[in-house]
Amino acid sequence: MNCMLKPVGEQTIVITGATSGIGLVTARKAARRGAKLVLFARNEDALNTLCEEIRQHGGLAVPVAGDVGNVEDLQRAAAQAADTYGGFDTWVNNAGVSIFGTAAAVPLEDQRRLFDTNYWGVVHGSLVAADHFRRKRDFHGGAIINMGSEASDAPVPLQSAYVASKHAVKGFTDSLRLEMESDRLPVSITLIKPAAIDTMFVMHAKNYMNVEAKLPPPIYDPDLVADAILFAAAHPRRTLFVGGAAKFTSASAYHAPRLFDRVAATLFSRGQRTVRPARPRDDNALYESRHALHEREGMDGPVLRGCAYNAVVQRPKVAGAVALGAAALVFAALARSRRTST
Template structure:
C-alpha cells in the first residue's frame, strides 16, 4: 500500500535527540510549520526548556525523558504520544553520538555503548513506531550518515554503527512494503554538519578533534528530514559532498581508501589541545541546548544537490550537482583549520563554556571564510 503522508501542520511527530544539533533544529522548524511534537531526550531540564520555548510559538509539545538505547523507554515514548495526541504520523530516530580514536585504543565498553545508542536506538524506535503506526500509516525516518556508505578512520565504530543503521533501515523498508503497510521508511545521510557532534563525542586523540570540511548548517539536514515527513522518500543525502563521497566509494573504493588514508587522519585533528576527556555524552547527557558548536570555517547554509533531490523533476540537476561538488572537493585547496571565530553566530548557537573562550581570541572573520551557499556545481 502506498503511504499517504499528511502535511506537516496536520502531523504528530516523535523526535529523538531533540535537545541538540540536528534534532533541535528539526524540532524548531517543525514547530514553526504547525506540527505537534513529542520530544525525546535524556536531559529533562533541556527538554522542558525546549517544550516551553515551542509552546510560546503556539506549538503543542510533549517532553518525554528517555534513553533510546533502552527498549522500554522507546515503547513508553510511543505510548505517551498516542495517549496525548491519539496517534503518531512521523517518527524520527535522530539521537546519536561518536568516538574519536583508533579502534584498538578505544575501550570495548565505549564501543558497545556507542552501538547501543546509534544502532539499537534506531531499532528500538523503529519497531515501536511500526507497532503503533501500522494501521494509520506514516513516515519512519532514520538518521544515517555519509559514513553509512564510506567508513572513515578515527571514527571507525561510528562508521560501523551507521552502516548497521543503513542495513536495518533497508531491511525494514522491504518488510513493511511486502506486508502492505502504509509506511514510508527513509534513511537520511548527512555530510558533516555544524552541530554539537564534536563536543559530545568521547575523544581518545592527542588533540581536540574536528570535522573535515565541507560543513553544512543543521537546518539543511532539518529541511531534508521534514521533506521526508511529507513526501515518501527512500533515502536522501544532505549535502552534495555526502552524495559525492558515496558515489566515489561505490565506483572507486580502493581510490577512496587511499584518499582517506592520506587526508582523514590530519583533517579530523585540530591544533587545539584536548578538552577534559571526561566531558562527553556517551553515557550521560550534556547540559547544552544548542544547534551549533560553531565551526570556525565556512558553513554552507544550503545545498544545491539536496534542494534538487527533493524535487522529483530535477533529478538530472541533482546528479549534476553531486558531480560538481565532487569535482570541487577534489580540486579545492586545503585550508588551515581553526583560523576563524564564531562571533557571527546567533547567541543561541554559539559554543558553550570553555569553547567560547577558546574562539574569542579572534573577533573578525576574513571575507573568504564567511558562511555562504554550497558552490554552484558545473555539469560535466
C-alpha cells in the first residue's frame, strides 16, 4: 500500500477541538502554511471568530459547531468539507478533556462524559474520515491523526478516566490501522503521544481534589505538538511522541513496569497537586465549552519550546544521518573487538 500524502499547503484539513490549546495552535499554523481548513468545536462564536481571523490573514477556513460525542455532528463536518472544498485530505481528532481526582471520587457519570469526548469522539471522527476515504475516486492517500498521550502507554494516578480513555484510543487507532492495511486503502493513521503540554488542559479539567491541579514537569510548548500533527499530515507515521519525556515515560513503563509504578505512585501524585485551594468545581469544560481561543494556560515553571528528540524524528534526513552514524559506531566497535580477540 503506497500512501502518497500531499504537502500541507495543498491539503484540506479537518481539526476537532479547534478553538483552544493544541487544536488552535495547529489551525493557525496550518492556515499560515496554506491549508484549507474545516474547524470543529462546541463554541460557535469562538469558531466564527477564529475563521474570520484566518480569512483576514489570507487563509481559508469554515466553521462547524458540534460535539464530537455525536457522530451526526462530525458527519456534518465531513459534508461541509465536501461542499466547500470537494472533500478533505487529513482528519485530526484532537478534542479532549480530563478529570482530576481518585478513581473512587469521580462520579461514573463524569467518567462516561469524558469517554464520550476522548474515546468516542476519536471513534466517530475516525469512522467518518475512513468512510470518506473509501468513497473517494482516484484516491492516492489520506491521513487520520488521533490524539493520544504518554498516558496511552503509562498509568497516571489522579487521572484514571483520562488514562483509560487514552489507552482505549491507542487500541482503537492501532486496530483501525490494521483494517485499513488489510483493505489496502492508502490511509496513514498516526497516534500522537505528547508529554505534558502548556495548554488549557488543567483549566478545562474537572477537579475533585481539594487543591488546584497541575501537570508534573517537564512541560512542553503546544507548538511542538502542532508541528508533529502537520508533519504526520504529510509523512506517513505510525506513532509520534512529542517531547523526549513522553518517549522516556513510555519506555520506562514498558521495560520496568514495577519500578515505574513505585516511582509514579509518589512523584505523579505529588506532582499533580498545588497548595492553592481548588477553583469552583463547575468551572470546567467537561460538559460545555470554556476559555475558548486561548492557546496556552501559562503553567507554573519553565515551558520547553524545543525538543532534540522531535527535531531528529521529524526530519527524515537528520534521522537517517543519525541512524547511519550509530551503525558506523557499532561496526567500528565490532571491528575493534575482532582485532583485539585475534
